[in-house]
Amino acid sequence: MSDQYKRIEKTIELDATPEEVWEAVATGEGMACWFVPHRFDPPEGGVGARVVSDFGSGNVAEATVREWEPGRRYSSSADGQPQVVEFLVEGRDGGGAVLRLIHSGITGEDWEAEYHSHGWDGFLANLRRYFDHFRGLPPVTVSIIAFTDLDKDGIWARFDDALNIDRQLAVGDTVHLTPDGLDPIDGVVEVAEPGNLGIRSDSGAHFFSGDGAWGMVTVVHYYYGEGFDRDALTAGWQRWTDSLFPPQAAPPAG
Numbered sequence: 001m002s003d004q005y006k007r008i009e010k011t012i013e014l015d016a017t018p019e020e021v022w023e024a025v026a027t028g029e030g031m032a033c034w035f036v037p038h039r040f041d042p043p044e045g046g047v048g049a050r051v052v053s054d055f056g057s058g059n060v061a062e063a064t065v066r067e068w069e070p071g072r073r074y075s076s077s078a079d080g081q082p083q084v085v086e087f088l089v090e091g092r093d094g095g096g097a098v099l100r101l102i103h104s105g106i107t108g109e110d111w112e113a114e115y116h117s118h119g120w121d122g123f124l125a126n127l128r129r130y131f132d133h134f135r136g137l138p139p140v141t142v143s144i145i146a147f148t149d150l151d152k153d154g155i156w157a158r159f160d161d162a163l164n165i166d167r168q169l170a171v172g173d174t175v176h177l178t179p180d181g182l183d184p185i186d187g188v189v190e191v192a193e194p195g196n197l198g199i200r201s202d203s204g205a206h207f208f209s210g211d212g213a214w215g216m217v218t219v220v221h222y223y224y225g226e227g228f229d230r231d232a233l234t235a236g237w238q239r240w241t242d243s244l245f246p247p248q249a250a251p252p253a254g
Helices: 020-028 026-033 115-133 151-164 231-243
Strands: 006-014 039-043 050-058 059-069 073-077 084-091 099-108 139-147 175-179 185-193 197-203 204-209 214-222
Touching: 006 115, 020 026, 020 084, 020 099, 020 115, 026 039, 026 139, 050 139, 059 084, 099 115, 115 185, 115 197, 115 204, 115 214, 139 231, 151 231, 185 204, 214 231
Parallel strands: none
Antiparallel strands: 006 099, 039 050, 050 059, 059 073, 073 084, 084 099, 139 214, 175 185, 185 197, 197 204, 204 214
């Protein structure tokens, strides 16, 4: 591959069988447990299968499976695009599994600071969280994307007010969040960094993100278990997000 393209490799050890990890990265329901809802067409995957990723609020990406070794590895890329995402699953001596993620074909001068590297770290942490706390439970994933001209301080002034956050939060803090018109969120802080807040509750994991970069704000929830209505939850969180960051005709310039 040309030197103009960059490559990211991530490796994570998981307390799960290789079969469980393969299910998590190579099926639609599995990907919804830790990333975003996916649809494989055909559902069993294979070379040439279409993969549709729903990032929320009408933002959908499509790719095609290029390589497929059932139970071990596959890669996919969008038609005509240089970026390729590859997953490799291996057993670990003494039990468990190792997942390697390779994202190649990346362009951009600030590629390490962009979504690709830091974003994958967060999603892989979600995968570990799923196996540690919610293994085997069916997922209902809600993903909302909004755009705003506000900077990080402005974004979090609105989040803090709307969630009734009255102090600087740290990992390990217990919280009681009260989004208007939605069920409260009671849980423990697992992510507390500039522009990102992550809460683990008894029913799932809940993330609020916005650092002013690219004008994007995200609100993502993973609910695990029976009885969750994805359509109703998505509509409710979309209304809530829209009330804080009213829809724009187009993302801010730049």
